Amino acid sequence: MKIRLVDIAHARSGDKGDTANVGVIALDPSWYPLLARELTAARVSRHFEGMITGPVDRFELPNLKALNFLLHGALDGGGTISLKTDAQGKVFSTALLRMVLDIPDDEAGKLKLPVARG
Amino acid sequence: MKKLVRVAAGQGFWGDDLDAPRRQAEGGEIDYLMLDYLAEVTMSILQKQKERDPAMGYARDFVGAIESVLPAITERGVRVIANAGGVNPPACAAAVMEMAKTRGAAGKLKIGVVTGDDLLPRIDELIGAGHELANMDTGAPLSTVRGEVIAANAYIGSEPILEALTQGANIVVTGRSTDTALTMAPLRYEFGWRADDWDKLASGIVAGHIIECGAQASGGNCLHDWRNIPDLANVGYPIAEVAPDGTFTITKHAGTGGRVSVPTVTEQLVYEMGDPVSYITPDVVADFTTIHLEQAGENRVRVQGIKGGPPTDKLKVSIAYRAGFKAVGTLVYSWPDALDKARAAERILRERLDRLGLRFDHVLAELVGHSSTHGPLAGGPGDVPEVQLRFGVRGPDRKAVERFTREIAPLVLNGPPSVTGFAGGRPKVEEIVAYWPALIEKTQVTSKVQLIA
Numbered sequence: 001m002k003i004r005l006v007d008i009a010h011a012r013s014g015d016k017g018d019t020a021n022v023g024v025i026a027l028d029p030s031w032y033p034l035l036a037r038e039l040t041a042a043r044v045s046r047h048f049e050g051m052i053t054g055p056v057d058r059f060e061l062p063n064l065k066a067l068n069f070l071l072h073g074a075l076d077g078g079g080t081i082s083l084k085t086d087a088q089g090k091v092f093s094t095a096l097l098r099m100v101l102d103i104p105d106d107e108a109g110k111l112k113l114p115v116a117r118g
Numbered sequence: 119m120k121k122l123v124r125v126a127a128g129q130g131f132w133g134d135d136l137d138a139p140r141r142q143a144e145g146g147e148i149d150y151l152m153l154d155y156l157a158e159v160t161m162s163i164l165q166k167q168k169e170r171d172p173a174m175g176y177a178r179d180f181v182g183a184i185e186s187v188l189p190a191i192t193e194r195g196v197r198v199i200a201n202a203g204g205v206n207p208p209a210c211a212a213a214v215m216e217m218a219k220t221r222g223a224a225g226k227l228k229i230g231v232v233t234g235d236d237l238l239p240r241i242d243e244l245i246g247a248g249h250e251l252a253n254m255d256t257g258a259p260l261s262t263v264r265g266e267v268i269a270a271n272a273y274i275g276s277e278p279i280l281e282a283l284t285q286g287a288n289i290v291v292t293g294r295s296t297d298t299a300l301t302m303a304p305l306r307y308e309f310g311w312r313a314d315d316w317d318k319l320a321s322g323i324v325a326g327h328i329i330e331c332g333a334q335a336s337g338g339n340c341l342h343d344w345r346n347i348p349d350l351a352n353v354g355y356p357i358a359e360v361a362p363d364g365t366f367t368i369t370k371h372a373g374t375g376g377r378v379s380v381p382t383v384t385e386q387l388v389y390e391m392g393d394p395v396s397y398i399t400p401d402v403v404a405d406f407t408t409i410h411l412e413q414a415g416e417n418r419v420r421v422q423g424i425k426g427g428p429p430t431d432k433l434k435v436s437i438a439y440r441a442g443f444k445a446v447g448t449l450v451y452s453w454p455d456a457l458d459k460a461r462a463a464e465r466i467l468r469e470r471l472d473r474l475g476l477r478f479d480h481v482l483a484e485l486v487g488h489s490s491t492h493g494p495l496a497g498g499p500g501d502v503p504e505v506q507l508r509f510g511v512r513g514p515d516r517k518a519v520e521r522f523t524r525e526i527a528p529l530v531l532n533g534p535p536s537v538t539g540f541a542g543g544r545p546k547v548e549e550i551v552a553y554w555p556a557l558i559e560k561t562q563v564t565s566k567v568q569l570i571a
Contacts, residue, residue, distance in 0.1 A: 061388070068391045085484055090530075095491065
């Protein structure tokens with residue numbers, strides 16, 4: 001079953017130099033293990049292919065039901081150097097939430113995951 | 119010892135809501151007002167201002183902020199801690215005193231001025247002594263851009279602010295202290311936390327991190343349930359109510375808009391986060407994986423369980439250097455075939471720049487309204503990836519128009535979420551020179567010529 005990340009998580013992002021960070025937070029605490037399983041560094045790196053030039057670091061915060069990703073080389077040099085509209089990585093958060101996950105039907109039913117609209 | 123110390127955030131960056139400090143001071147009981155003015159890029163802007171005028175180089179909004187909270191300081195004993203000093207804390211303090219004199223309050227202020235973060239005069243000495251000051255991202259030594267350096271400031275911790283409070287300051291002005299130290303210092307002062315009481319110090323850092331971006335912890339720029347966050351026009355800025363054991367509650371004044379909930383606080387906790395296990399500050403290394411949040415009533419979030427450890431032996435240094443020039447222009451193309459026209463314009467412009475023989479390190483064309491923020495992830499036409507809000511005002515009162523230009527930026531941290539593209543700063547006020555066609559009788563007009571020698 002297709003599950004949109006934006007339906008099961010919220011997020012905020014920010015910058016440190018040329019690195020954007022994205023914190024992803026489960027909308028329901030019971031969905032955190034699924035997020036932690038699905039959102040691997042490799043998966044996130046593929047998601048941002050063409051948008052970032054460096055690697056992706058991943059950190060777990062089970063206490064906050066959150067994951068933190070560092071996207072290196074995301075900001076065209078970052079700060080005042082960058083020519084990007086989003087020079088401070090403010091909306092990499094929502095860019096990550098565009099991800100669509102493939103979740104087994106029975107698991108999605110058990111966790112009461114919202115089904116993708118449209 | 120107080121049983122509870124209330125630290126209220128009134129400014130999350132230089133450019134934030136001018137009225138927020140006053141609302142924090144007057145909206146209810148607080149002990150400390152914490153104003154954070156400095157982002158990474160701010161110091162270089164201030165340094166340039168100081169080069170033009172040696173009496174400048176600080177966040178000038180701070181003077182107005184203090185003026186707006188003078189009664190709270192002089193009559194109710196509220197103390198203010200701010201990094202508004204930028205690269206010139208003494209000038210900042212002098213400007214505040216000057217203002218206070220005109221209000222007859224100068225005798226009631228004691229301003230603590232914290233300096234020592236400015237390393238610019240010592241750069242060559244430091245490099246000569248073997249300090250590479252290597253770029254934390256690229257590893258390149260500072261000597262490679264030495265000639266271009268215009269500001270160098272160390273992030274200093276809570277110790278000097280604590281000292282200023284101990285000496286009786288009711289306003290403390292710092293330069294490049296860490297944002298979190300502004301909250302930590304009054305807690306150490308009030309509760310006497312030892313410099314090696316790692317868990318309590320880590321709690322102070324986490325409290326500081328939560329409130330340092332102002333309303334971004336209390337419903338501003340919050341994606342979670344954003345449509346239902348009430349009354350952001352009157353958003354309440356966050357307040358940390360801290361107990362002597364380091365546990366604390368995040369809340370906001372009654373009767374204000376916004377929201378303090380586990381999701382709003384969590385979004386702020388992950389903002390600009392690196393490795394959550396080691397959030398490094400000059401005072402302590404805090405472990406963000408030990409933070410426990412709990413809703414403890416309406417607009418109240420209880421925070422506890424925080425662990426910390428000893429700091430490293432280094433301070434982060436914020437260095438600004440000249441790195442060339444840039445300019446960005448915008449054009450809007452309309453239906454039909456808006457996107458194709460914009461792409462055609464981009465091709466033409468690139469070709470013309472080539473023909474002119476101009477060379478740039480980087481040229482970036484973005485299609486705002488199509489793919490500028492989400493790149494190839496942006497979906498089809500029904501799934502608008504971005505919308506540019508263009509908002510203008512016009513009127514006879516320059517001051518009113520000027521004031522309007524200060525109302526845009528605060529929305530970044532205290533309005534709806536997922537906002538970007540604000541790096542151009544405040545809009546410029548332009549004087550309108552308008553066209554007025556009219557008629558007059560020829561006989562009424564006589565030409566005169568006068569020469570001045």
